[in-house]
Amino acid sequence: MIDDDIHSESHDGAEKEEEGTSRGSQGRLGVRRGAVSPGNISPALRRRATRELSIDQHVEGILAGDRVVLGKTITLIESLKAEHHRKALAVMEALLPHTGKSVRIGITGVPGAGKSTFIEAIGSLLTEQGHRIAVLAIDPSSRISSGSIMGDKTRMETLSVNPDAFIRPSPSAGSLGGVARKTREAMLVCEAAGFDVVFVETVGVGQSETMVHSMVDFFLLLMIAGAGDSLQGIKRGIMELADAVVINKADGDNLLAADRARNEYEQALHLMKPVEADWSPPVLTCSSVTRAGIDEVWKTVRDYHVRMTKNGVLEKKRRTQALAWMHESVRQALQDRFLDHAGVAALLPQLEQAVFAGEQPALLAAKRLLEEFFNEEISTL
Numbered sequence: 470m471i472d473d474d475i476h477s478e479s480h481d482g483a484e485k486e487e488e489g490t491s492r493g494s495q496g497r498l499g500v501r502r503g504a505v506s507p508g509n510i511s512p513a514l515r516r517r518a519t520r521e522l523s524i525d526q527h528v529e530g531i532l533a534g535d536r537v538v539l540g541k542t543i544t545l546i547e548s549l550k551a552e553h554h555r556k557a558l559a560v561m562e563a564l565l566p567h568t569g570k571s572v573r574i575g576i577t578g579v580p581g582a583g584k585s586t587f588i589e590a591i592g593s594l595l596t597e598q599g600h601r602i603a604v605l606a607i608d609p610s611s612r613i614s615s616g617s618i619m620g621d622k623t624r625m626e627t628l629s630v631n632p633d634a635f636i637r638p639s640p641s642a643g644s645l646g647g648v649a650r651k652t653r654e655a656m657l658v659c660e661a662a663g664f665d666v667v668f669v670e671t672v673g674v675g676q677s678e679t680m681v682h683s684m685v686d687f688f689l690l691l692m693i694a695g696a697g698d699s700l701q702g703i704k705r706g707i708m709e710l711a712d713a714v715v716i717n718k719a720d721g722d723n724l725l726a727a728d729r730a731r732n733e734y735e736q737a738l739h740l741m742k743p744v745e746a747d748w749s750p751p752v753l754t755c756s757s758v759t760r761a762g763i764d765e766v767w768k769t770v771r772d773y774h775v776r777m778t779k780n781g782v783l784e785k786k787r788r789t790q791a792l793a794w795m796h797e798s799v800r801q802a803l804q805d806r807f808l809d810h811a812g813v814a815a816l817l818p819q820l821e822q823a824v825f826a827g828e829q830p831a832l833l834a835a836k837r838l839l840e841e842f843f844n845e846e847i848s849t850l
Contacts, residue, residue: 522541524559524560524563527545527560530542531661534662539658539659540637542557543654543655543658546654546658547651557654561654564661567661568657568660568661569657569787570660570665571659571660571664572666572774573684573686574666574667574685574687574688575669575671575682575684575685575687576668576671577678577688577689577690578690578691578692579693583691583717584691585606585625586717586757586758587691587715587717587755587757588628589626589628590755590757590758590763591766592625592628592668593628593760594760594763595666596631596633596634600633600666601633601634601666602634602635602666603634603637603667603668604625604634604667605659605668606638607671607681635664637659652669669681669684669685678707678710682710683793683794684794686774686786687712687770687773687774689712689714689715690713691715691717692717692730692734693718693730694716694719694726694727708737708738712773713750713752713753713766714738714750714751715754715755715766717754717755718756719755720756720759731753731754734752735752738752747777748777753765753766807838810842812841812842813841816841820834820838821834832850835850
């Protein structure tokens with residue numbers, strides 16, 4: 470089921486919870502889809518969705534698989550308020566021993582490849598097999614409101630009402646490559662809540678892929694045939710990151726074109742060095758509409774996960790990712806502290822204007838900002 474909090478409030482500090490957060494329990498309320506009128510939500514559930522929870526209540530609710538608490542916890546994690554950040558860290562520390570048991574899958578692809586439809590198809594298959602899945606869909610943010618504008622939730626109608634699925638659209642908030650800053654934390658919270666397969670859907674604009682690759686176990690590149698020179702439609706660097714390439718929309722009159730595209734990608738991958746020595750990325754075809762080939766895609770993911778677990782590669786990958794996460798968190802915290810500095814905030818617009826007008830070299834402007842921040846002379850830059 471979808472957690473329908475669009476999160477523009479996460480940039481104001483998550484001081485309010487939209488009613489959509491409580492909609493994670495729609496199945497129990499008898500609401501299947503569409504807008505929820507106030508009369509459809511019981512007063513008790515409304516109070517529960519809006520009240521502020523303690524650290525223990527966050528932790529207990531997550532471990533119990535409570536969807537309302539899950540939505541509130543992710544919103545807390547995404548908040549930019551200092552007090553929320555401290556509280557979120559305490560929650561994450563308590564949840565950490567209960568994480569790491571899911572299969573983490575990153576999905577990217579060219580525009581029009583049908584990422585959301587594919588996730589709905591494979592997600593439905595997995596829930597039928599008894600899995601519980603979470604989907605973290607990274608939306609490009611509005612430059613005006615910083616809220617999600619893409620609305621992947623509206624394109625996963627079947628999965629959004631599935632009681633064994635949780636969909637969380639998040640605005641990128643201007644982060645590098647359109648990746649939400651707190652996606653890693655949200656993934657761990659979903660794992661602690663009992664979801665054993667977590668999908669991270671990228672915006673697919675060229676930069677977010679490398680960041681998502683650094684937080685998942687399996688990176689899937691979704692492509693389509695019949696859209697011009699398909700090999701020119703994706704960067705070589707992204708191809709090299711893929712653990713599998715899947716040609717989607719292989720149905721009807723597009724079957725032959727999909728087979729041709731598969732041969733092209735197989736030849737291209739043959740010329741590239743695999744990311745893992747013990748794994749050669751396969752090229753598969755599927756149809757998200759008919760679900761033909763979807764089971765083969767999941768079998769490929771499962772085979773990879775089993776093999777990489779046995780040879781120790783998966784554990785090493787996750788530890789390496791954790792180190793990268795630590796360094797990225799330090800960089801982000803330093804940047805936030807720098808931009809929040811009163812002196813820097815006052816000086817920055819002037820220097821930006823001077824650099825833009827060509828009146829001052831960029832390095833000199835940077836030096837002045839750093840000196841203002843550290844309150845000492847910077848000899849090198």
